[in-house]
Amino acid sequence: MKIDRLFLVIAAIYILIGMALGSYMGMNQDFTHRTTHTHINLLGFVSMALFALVYRAWPAMQQSVLAKIHFFAYQAGALIMVTAIFLKYGGHAEENVYGPMFGGSEALLLAGMVAFLIGVLRAARD
Ligand code: HEM
Ligand code: HEM
Structure with missing residues (x-):
């Protein structure tokens, strides 16, 4: 399945x-x-649905390895981030558990967004 459909x-x-x-x-x-x-x-929903539409509107962006980096980093980051928020605000775990999850997921999300930004800049240039 292509990245736009996967995001959707x-x-x-x-x-x-x-x-x-x-x-x-x-x-x-x-x-x-x-x-x-x-x-x-x-x-989860709003951001990923927007990514799906962007990859659909600029299909050449999907051919790049940047799209794969964006997809996998964002998926892992979002899942870990949402889980960490659930653990923290639900009072299900201590800071030593969810703290590193926040740090790791933020790094993954940011890495994914850098890959996306480079893809967007390339698409804007073409
Ligand atoms: C079946 C659909 C939904 C139900 C029943 C629902 C219900 C709720 C409830 C009960 C709250 C907490 C309100 C409070 O703390 O006083 C809330 C907050 C919120 N919901 Fe939903 N929601 C739904 C769909 C959505 C969707 C689709 C979005 C975004 C695309 C969304 C975004 C938000 C946001 C941003 C807040 C926090 C607002 C704030 O902090 O003031 N919700 N929702
Ligand atoms: C690295 C990614 C993100 C981090 C670390 C993060 C973290 C946080 C934190 C710590 C809060 C305050 C919660 C509190 O009131 O105690 C918050 C609130 C909020 N964030 Fe995020 N967020 C991220 C991404 C996003 C994105 C991408 C959106 C929207 C597209 C978003 C929408 C909101 C909204 C609407 C609130 C206020 C409502 C609420 O407290 O539930 N966040 N975020």
């Missing part, structure tokens, strides 16, 4: 989970996981 499919999975968590919070009036919900929906 995974984005759709994230929003389903994000909405389910939002509904759970609303039904129980328990907003402990608000920040997890926010990032599943925005880091």
Whole structure:
């Protein structure tokens, strides 16, 4: 499957989970996981759906290894970040557990975004 489709499919999975968590919070009036919900929906769905549209609009960007770096780094980063937020705000783990997860996931997300930026700059130049 191409990167644009992969981002789109995974984005759709994230929003389903994000909405389910939002509904759970609303039904129980328990907003402990608000920040997890926010990032599943925005880091997961909104950002990934936008990436899908960008790769769809500039298909040449997908041919580059930069797109693969972006995809894999972003996927790993988003998953670890959302898990770390869940552990922190849910009170399920101590700082020594989620701290390194935040550091690692931020590095992955930033690396992915640098690859994306270089791809975008190349596409803008052509
Ligand atoms: C079935 C759909 C959804 C339900 C039931 C739902 C429910 C909720 C609930 C209960 C809160 C917490 C409000 C509070 O803390 O007072 C919340 C916050 C939030 N939701 Fe959703 N949500 C849904 C979909 C979405 C989607 C699709 C997005 C983004 C694309 C989104 C973005 C946010 C954001 C950014 C916040 C935090 C707002 C703030 O901090 O003030 N939600 N949502
Ligand atoms: C490296 C990536 C990111 C990190 C480390 C990060 C971290 C954080 C932190 C620490 C908060 C404050 C939570 C609190 O109130 O205690 C926050 C809130 C928020 N972030 Fe992010 N975030 C990231 C990416 C994003 C992205 C990409 C979006 C949107 C596309 C986003 C949207 C929001 C929103 C709307 C809030 C306020 C609502 C809430 O607290 O739930 N974040 N973020």
